[in-house]
Amino acid sequence: MIRRGTVLVCALTVLLVPAGGVAYAEPSPSPGTRDPSPPADDPENGDGGSGSGSDEADGTDEPVEIDPELAKRLEKVRKEIDKLHDQAGSATDAYNAAAVKVKKQEKAIADLARKIENNEGRLQNLSNRAGAMARAQYRGVGLPVSSRFTLERDPEKFLRSVGLLYKGQQATKGVINRLDSTQKSLRGSAKKAAEHWAKLEAGRKKRASAKKEIQAKLKKAEKLEADLAEEERELLLDLEDDAAHRRQLEWLRSGVLEEITAKASKKGKRALAFALDQIGKDYKWGATGPGTFDCSGLTLRAWESAGLRIPRTSQAQWAGLDRVKLTSMRPGDLIIYKGDASHVGMYVGEGTMVHAPRTGRQIRVEGVGALPIKGIVRPDA
Structure with missing residues (x-):
């Protein structure tokens, strides 16, 4: 099995x-x-699909x-x-x-x-x-x-x-x-x-x-x-x-993470707290909460909870919000992904971000580099 x-x-x-x-x-x-x-135990086993078999003597999965x-x-x-x-x-x-x-x-x-x-x-x-x-x-x-x-x-x-x-x-x-x-x-x-x-x-x-x-x-x-x-x-x-x-x-x-040291703003903290509270909720295309979200619906509501109204979609967020350098990124900033700016997440800190991934998945925290980064925007610049 x-x-x-x-x-x-x-x-x-x-x-x-x-x-x-x-x-x-x-x-x-x-x-x-x-x-x-x-x-x-052997990096090659993780890459080639040949394992060492299972050993249930100690109750662990091998x-x-x-x-x-x-x-x-x-x-x-x-x-x-x-x-x-x-x-x-x-x-x-x-x-x-x-x-x-x-x-x-x-x-x-x-x-x-x-x-x-x-x-x-x-x-x-x-x-x-x-x-x-x-x-x-x-x-x-x-x-x-x-x-x-x-x-x-x-x-x-x-x-x-x-x-x-x-x-x-x-x-x-x-x-x-x-x-x-x-x-x-x-x-x-x-x-x-x-x-x-x-x-x-x-x-x-x-x-x-x-x-x-x-x-x-x-x-x-x-x-x-x-x-x-x-x-x-x-x-x-x-x-x-x-x-x-x-x-x-x-x-x-x-090595870029070593250069990212900025602290969250007050509004950024509130927006981030809202986003993290939604962890585990399902992704649904076109949804803006409260039970389900798409990627930009999550960032929209998060910043709305902090008192700021931002554009609805990831493309509009990329086009309409102030852009900052990756090394200037701070918690609460929005990370725009993919060449067509079709995905967005929110920076959490220490190289992680929270996002609503896709249909069939739930809101979760992942690494900032898990997807190709297009750029960073700041709603409260």
């Missing part, structure tokens, strides 16, 4: 000594991490021999699952971009609707005024100006009446001009509204298509894992941990 805790590539738990002579050991488990597998074909198949499954989640991450980028455009078009349409409503009221008012002026002028100009001069005995009264008539005509002309301008504005607003509506519909279709693609990728990844036997799933978890530990140890060997 394959025992839980068997390590397929378990040379990770031995000390690695980089060129500079500084030895790094695998960090002790932080709260929320899975129990580390026991170290292999590495057992793993079928190389099984190890190869599970590694292939692991890589395929990783690939699907990466593709889902890229599709999420498209989904978020479409969602931003949809919001923009919805706002533009709402603004235009208010403008149209205001202009319609103005148009009605101007129409009423123009009609009243037209009726007044019709009643007052029954005779030509020359006839009025003949009939009017007082030249001064005549001039005053002509002046008033001229002012009335100018006022009427002004109302008519404003009426015409308002009508043109209404037509322009209606045209713009139609254009924005078309863009809104296109954005909604793109968003729906991206969401469908994401769900398909995640469903396929879930099925790949669900089709494995229980013991195989346990070994798959070992493989995932192993890959993450390898990357973390490589990051530690760079």
Whole structure:
């Protein structure tokens, strides 16, 4: 029987000594991490899949021999699952971009609707005024100006009446001009509204298509894992941990951790405390709590609990928050991962971070270097 805790590539738990002579050991488990597998006596056994068999005399689990074909198949499954989640991450980028455009078009349409409503009221008012002026002028100009001069005995009264008539005509002309301008504005607003509506519909279709693609990728990844036997799933978890530990140890060997000494801010401490309190909760795409979170949903709510509102998605957090150097990183800062900024975690300290990994996994603490780092952002800079 394959025992839980068997390590397929378990040379990770031995000390690695980089060129500079500084030895790094695998960090002790932080709260929320899975129990580390026991170290292999021979590093080669952890890498090649040949164990020493099991010995139950002392009640401990010993590495057992793993079928190389099984190890190869599970590694292939692991890589395929990783690939699907990466593709889902890229599709999420498209989904978020479409969602931003949809919001923009919805706002533009709402603004235009208010403008149209205001202009319609103005148009009605101007129409009423123009009609009243037209009726007044019709009643007052029954005779030509020359006839009025003949009939009017007082030249001064005549001039005053002509002046008033001229002012009335100018006022009427002004109302008519404003009426015409308002009508043109209404037509322009209606045209713009139609254009924005078309863009809104296109954005909604793109968003729906991206969401469908994401769900398909995640469903396929879930099925790949669900089709494995229980013991195989346990070994798959070992493989995932192993890959993450390898990357973390490589990051530690760079020596950068020695340069990261900044302390958390007050708000950073509060945000971090919230994130750590969520350890063990399930990842769910698109979730922002309280029972489940996706990666950026966790960081969003964590910083919200500290009194700061930050962008919703990891891409938007990368684009919208102040960037800092890796060596200036402090607890509470956000670590943006992958080339497309499709993942985010929060720095805990001492080379670890807390994050919501992916579908089928729980919020946990892992090494900062467990994933390819894109950069660091600080919400409370």
